[in-house]
Amino acid sequence: MLALTDITVRYGERPVLHGVDVTVARGELLAVLGANGSGKSTLLRAAAGLVPVEEGRVTVDGRPRDRLDLAVVFQRIHLVRRRTVLDNACAGALGRLPLRSSLLGFPREVREEAMACLDRVGLADRAHDRAGSLSGGQQQRVAVARALCQRPRVVLADEPVSALDPAASEQVLALLAELAHLEGLAVLAVLHQPALAARHADRVVGLRDGRVVLDGAPDQPVDSLYQVLEAVS
Numbered sequence: 384m385l386a387l388t389d390i391t392v393r394y395g396e397r398p399v400l401h402g403v404d405v406t407v408a409r410g411e412l413l414a415v416l417g418a419n420g421s422g423k424s425t426l427l428r429a430a431a432g433l434v435p436v437e438e439g440r441v442t443v444d445g446r447p448r449d450r451l452d453l454a455v456v457f458q459r460i461h462l463v464r465r466r467t468v469l470d471n472a473c474a475g476a477l478g479r480l481p482l483r484s485s486l487l488g489f490p491r492e493v494r495e496e497a498m499a500c501l502d503r504v505g506l507a508d509r510a511h512d513r514a515g516s517l518s519g520g521q522q523q524r525v526a527v528a529r530a531l532c533q534r535p536r537v538v539l540a541d542e543p544v545s546a547l548d549p550a551a552s553e554q555v556l557a558l559l560a561e562l563a564h565l566e567g568l569a570v571l572a573v574l575h576q577p578a579l580a581a582r583h584a585d586r587v588v589g590l591r592d593g594r595v596v597l598d599g600a601p602d603q604p605v606d607s608l609y610q611v612l613e614a615v616s
């Protein structure tokens with residue numbers, strides 16, 4: 384479904400991704416692991432079209448990626464805290480609504496769809512509360528509902544649980560896996576916790592210095608990704 388092929392990204396003169404190939408199948412949760420600075424977020428941003436790709440291509444089902452194909456969930460949860468949970472979920476539909484209709488308030492069918500998305504993440508009963516009154520884990524689930532309301536085929540999650548406690552992290556990862564498995568989405572999640580990836584992902588990709596150095600079973604040893612190269616004396 385999602386294919387990143389031969390992706391090279393440079394920040395100024397410095398290459399940070401060197402011809403990276405990554406695919407995510409429909410119905411699959413792929414975890415991207417790697418040490419700080421290995422290029423995980425840059426890979427996700429390249430997939431989302433948020434950084435210019437010097438070489439390579441991003442396709443969804445073999446076609447050049449369309450902006451609406453992909454929804455992004457960030458580590459820092461960007462909800463409008465003083466608006467309701469439902470309004471925040473509705474915002475996922477903005478990309479396909481004419482400007483005028485969103486200025487007048489979300490149409491009924493969008494509100495119904497957003498309610499269904501909130502139900503999907505287990506938060507329909509909080510729909511009319513202010514988003515800012517929810518816990519961090521609940522807010523991240525609202526962000527997932529907003530992503531779903533975009534009707535994407537691919538979900539890209541950039542360290543979605545880094546700010547959450549262990550129980551909320553398990554819940555959000557389990558939700559992302561469920562969306563992949565039951566809704567047939569391709570989900571790519573950048574993670575800092577190999578143990579979470581082992582429990583929830585279908586496959587892991589490991590990056591080191593902007594290159595893919597492992598790709599396979601989620602419970603394989605990944606220590607080598609985090610080993611600091613010892614200085615040669």
Ligand SMILES: Nc1ncnc2c1ncn2[C@@H]1O[C@H](COP(=O)(O)OP(=O)(O)OP(=O)(O)O)[C@@H](O)[C@H]1O
Pocket residue numbers: 394399417418419420421422423424425426
């Ligand atoms: N906007 C930017 N301008 C210049 N260099 C950048 C920029 N963003 C990232 N980099 C550099 O690119 C490299 C890869 O960064 P990236 O954020 O993709 O790594 P990461 O694996 O996600 O790291 P972390 O785990 O710390 O979030 C790093 O050396 C970083 O300093």
